[in-house]
Amino acid sequence: MSGDATRILVLNCGSSSVKYRLYAGRDAVAGGTVERIGESGGGPANHEMALREVLAGLDLTGLTAVGHRVVHGGTLFAAPVLVDDAVVAAIQDLIPLAPLHNPANLAGIEVARQLLPDVPQVAVFDTAFHRTIPEAGATYAIDLAVAERFGIRRYGFHGTSHAYVSRRTAALLDRPYEEINTISLHLGNGASACAVAGGRSVATSMGMSPLEGLVMGTRSGDLDPTIIFHLRREGGFAVDDIDDLLNYRSGLVGMTGDNDMRAVLRRRAEGEAAASLAFDVYSRRIKGYVGAYYALLGRVDAITFTAGIGEKSPEIRAASLAGLERLGIAVDPQRNAGSGDRVISPPEAEIAVCVVATDEELEIVEETVAVLEHRQLPAGTTQPVPEPERPKALS
Structure with a gap:
């Protein structure tokens, strides 16, 4: 066919x-x-x-x-x-x-x-691309019998996007897909990071559900599990109320009242403290995952931004990678301000930083x-x- x-x-x-x-x-x-x-x-x-x-x-x-x-x-x-x-x-x-x-x-x-x-x-x-993650990366450190009984493990999501984007990155750089190591950053209302080694997902930020990992439009991403117990015991929150809080009233909307990054960026430019803090929390979390996945991969050939925010926000791209020059990671301001699928790192950079429009369909x-x-x-x-x-x- x-x-x-x-x-x-x-x-x-x-x-x-x-x-x-x-x-x-x-x-x-x-x-x-x-x-x-x-x-x-x-x-x-x-x-x-x-x-x-x-x-x-x-x-x-x-x-x-x-x-x-x-x-x-x-x-x-x-x-x-x-x-x-x-x-x-x-x-x-x-x-x-x-x-x-x-x-x-x-x-x-x-x-x-x-x-x-x-x-x-x-x-x-969505989860299939991440089935190649090693057991050490998919296993949570809880009672293994409980985890087995209730299916508790890292599954990961946005798999079709990470698969497409990592393969497209290899083509953009004219490199064999099976030889390139990529960190892909899918930044939309939902957001996730993925470490891809030779076409295989080896780590991803979303876990058993899409709640774990990066800060998102309405989701908190990573947090101390004790927060849940504290809200239940001290605040009298019902389980469903906590679920609603963390999935629908957290992230950007929880910090600013607005889940649209464009609005957050506009308010930040106007000097609003809450928007500036949200921007810093958002980009700091991304930077932490880039560093962690750099360590897991051992060698990184490319870091690729994708999805609505990743493709359209030069401010987020620059802030998320700022200060990583000693790791061979840098963003060229002029290239970063451009459009379309492209490399936005300086020509001499050790690691290519790319922008690729995802196409899950x-x-x-x-x-x-x-x-x-x-x-x-x-x-x-x-x-x-x-x-x-x-x-x-x-x-």
Whole structure:
């Protein structure tokens, strides 16, 4: 099968939305978002109605396959897979690890299978790219029996983005992907760092959930677990209230009241103390992960910024790497102020600093085509698993 001859529909189903994009080869020919599913005010009543609306508006002549984004593949899925009943059952079993995301992903899969019964469906997992992280990096230092029973380990997320960006970085530098070590920084409303050695994820900042790691738009990132106990005992917070605080009322919005980095930067430029502090906390956390991943990799060839903030904020890029010149890391102000995929480090810098626009949908297309062709996937992934076992941690 030639990738140039394929027509792939990519579906990303959220709890109240469906994002879609139709590709002819590597070119997107249609796309959009259906929002407010199941909400009052005129949105579709459910995912089936939303997908019927989407499919009715697309020319699906010669459709090759549908590629579905699935957030959580647990320890089971190390690569994208062709969807069958066993895969659906396995994703269902993983709902306790992603209660807000996997049910919506499943709804999209089930409806697409119903409406397009003769079209292959492929599940592409956010977590799959990180299945190459060594056990020492995926294991939390708690009672191992408890961890096994409840599936507690580092899974990592944004895998499709880190896979695409690290491979694109190698191409930008004209280096073999299997020989380059990259630290990729996906900085959007959600944010994560990833250390990629020769196309394989070896460390990532998000953990069992997307809450761990970098400061984000509404999430706290790393914090002392004792804070949770303190809020419960001294503040009388219910568990759900703490969950809401850390996931939806922390990060930039918790420090400034605004989760949009553009607004934070504007307020910082106006001299607002809270915005300046938030900027410093945000960039300091990134710098700490860059240093940690430099140590883990031993040799770093490139550091790449991506996603909304990473691609568009020269201030964040400069501040996050400031003071690391002795490590061979520097940002050229003129290059940093430019646009497009590019190198923003000085020509003499030991480590290339890059900006690359992520394209998770295109990554899903390429991984979907790879599954259909039954060929080796891009470096950093493995062959599809045709008949998965049930996750041991949830059996």
